[in-house]
Amino acid sequence: MKYIMKIYCTILSKSSIIQIRANNCYTTVAKLDRVSIGHLVKNKEFFMKKSFVIFLLTAIVSISLFAAGQSEGKGAAAEFPTKPIKLVVYTGPGGAGDILSRKFTEIAGKYTDATFVVENKAGAGGIVAMEYVAAKKSDGYTLMYMTKSNISKLVTTDSELDPMTFDWIAQMQIDPEAVITNNKTSVVTWEEVVADAKAKGGDQLWLGPAAGGLDHVTAQAIWKAAGIEAKWVPFSSGGKAKAALLGEQGVTYTGNPGEIIGKPDFSIAAIATAERLPQFPDVPTFKELGLEGLENEVMWRGFAVKAGTSDAIIAWYDDIFEKVTNDPDWIATYAPQGNMLVHKTREEFNKIVQADYDAYKAAKQ
């Protein structure tokens, strides 16, 4: 019996030492263990009676603790990832966000052996996916594709989710908002849009996606800055609103510059950036046209993980996102569409998200 006990003691002490190493709290655990072992050794009678079972249990618990401690220690240390990373996309397969995410995983594959698995969680304009990710662990294995419209959705649906449930780790694209017109009509330039709006006295029709979304909010800001009045006609998708613009059912469509590529009937009247875009050198900014406060009306796209993910894991992601941003394939795919390709890391991105959220909240009241 003594012999067996000795073996257990060695296992116990060994395991606790390794466990201690992993957890960096040598003194407490070691003391506890020594007391209990000492206690058991001294009270032989107690030990002989109930003993064996208890002892066995202690050993098992201790060993399993050791195992758990080891794997956790390993994760924090640098060996991330050890299993596939789930990339949650809030649109169905084939949507723009889905394609961007899959392109990202394809390019990221050049720089890491990690496996990314795209998972589509469509529904409720992104709330379904956000709730899904919010319920996951902060272990870095669930990455989510996010855009600014997720923020507006949180506000318009009065969601209880706080945007800071997530750690916004990489902003990758900034797509300026633009006012698009149909150049087969007589209202093409921004001056003509304003003149038409004044002539119609509030009945000018602006087409775009759902009310309360990013494009609608931008349009309202433009009307305010230009001192005009117009009506917002919401469609179920940007595509259907563009079809209506082609059918001359309204005067403008609010969207992004890339949406006119390959469609010669559309022109951009103005864009909401500080400077002209290199891809569209002839398109004036609102600033040039004398409208203030419209230098930064943009749609952004990026990625988030659940808040509380360790710094080491985020550093791993920072590295990947930096490499993808500079990848020629990424640039060749997204630069021609009028996007500004950036890589803003968590410090800056979290601030942008909070500011956007607050602005939507303020706009709602």
Next chain:
Amino acid sequence: MELLANLFQGFGYLAGVQPIIAIVAGVILGILAGAMPGLSPSMGVALLVPFTYGMSPQIALILLVSIYIAANYGGSITAVTINTPGTPSAVVTSFDGYPLTQQGKAGIGLGISLVSSTVGGIIGTIILIFFSVPLARMAVKLHPAEYFALAIFGLTTVASLGGKNWPKAFLAAMLGLLINTIGIDPISGVKRFTFGTYRLFDGFALIPALIGLFALSEVFTRIEESKLEKDAETKYEKTQWPTLMDYWKLKFTIARSSILGTLIGIFPGAGATIAAFLSYDLAKEFSKEPDTFGKGNPNGVAAAEAANSSSVGGALVPLLALGIPGSASTAVLVGALMIHDLVPGPLLFVERPDIIYSLFAALLIANIVMLGLGLFGARLWVKVTVIPKKILLPAILAISIIGSFSVNYSFFDVATCIGFGIAGWILKKYGYPGAPIVLGMVLGKLAETNFRRAVIMGGYEIFFTRPISLILLILALLSFGIPLYQTSKANKKTKA
């Protein structure tokens, strides 16, 4: 004639092993996706998009449109054999297809649905090839007021769907419209009947509801009415297949439905389901024996299938001519094109005619391949009808659950499916048909959003000041009123 030369070249592009494999594989996958309840054509296409990344853009596109075409036909297989429409538009096919199966004429239903699909698909493609530009220009002019009128016109098909049972059909359609009001209001963003759960923000998903109403309710009914252990072994009898003469008799129905289906497919947001409902109604109006519709009239199957398959060609019209997707499936195609750095739109005709014309050629060939594979497959599908109920019913149950789960990988959808199944079963017991509920769910959103959009754009009078809208509304009134008037007259006669 330049067009024909281009088209001829398009066929030239397909002369190779790879394109042919892509078409055949696409058609097979499409038929399977269509037949699987829960996988709609757009999802079938979307699921295959990631596999096309490594392919040349031509092959990728050929594969995807082959799936799209075949999936629209595939939905009819399960609709005819087990009354479980694989796709929303196949609901209409089941009206007459399933009664044919119950009469032991599954072969007739399957044959007619296949041939009508093929002919419809080819007619839709021909219209796409020759008239896409002017038709697309016309389609974008359609005002929300006209969409609303079209939706109302679609809803009036309830009157003829219901027949003598019209008050119950009418109530069922109203139920569908009410179900549609659940979720975030699409115009102003107000939450309606969401009971504080984000899962109801989009309302009930159509596909799980559809599976529940048709497949599960059917399972429940059959379990209720039959004692499974005593169910005699069904012997495999030689199935009757339609003769060439049978097909020839349907020529007008198929032609009419194909043209109507293509035209409706062109309008962004209308789509295959509405096309099928309207064609069915039209076929019934033109028929000399409208009473046989819903009881296994081959014209009903032909109308529905020709319309939903031809709508594929229609849906591609705005995509290719204007770069604007008109349906869920074409929206997925846009994504697939963008992956290959191709931006859909009129410029594609100039910059990459090879892509456009090989696509046209592929559409025509895919329809013919579908006919060949379908004729072979129909010999297999028809055997589904002789599977003993004690095996078939649990299998349908399992497929229904998996199908509804696969829509969004959500158990909420599974619960929706079961809920609608139980509701459908109870409603059926009291003589309320399921199809008008689907019609209400499909058309409700179209009617509501376009009504409100039109009012924002031009006030309430706009519905009567725009000629097309006014004509459609008057037609709606007539097509709703006349059948009702006739049935009430007939009822009085029988009483007197």
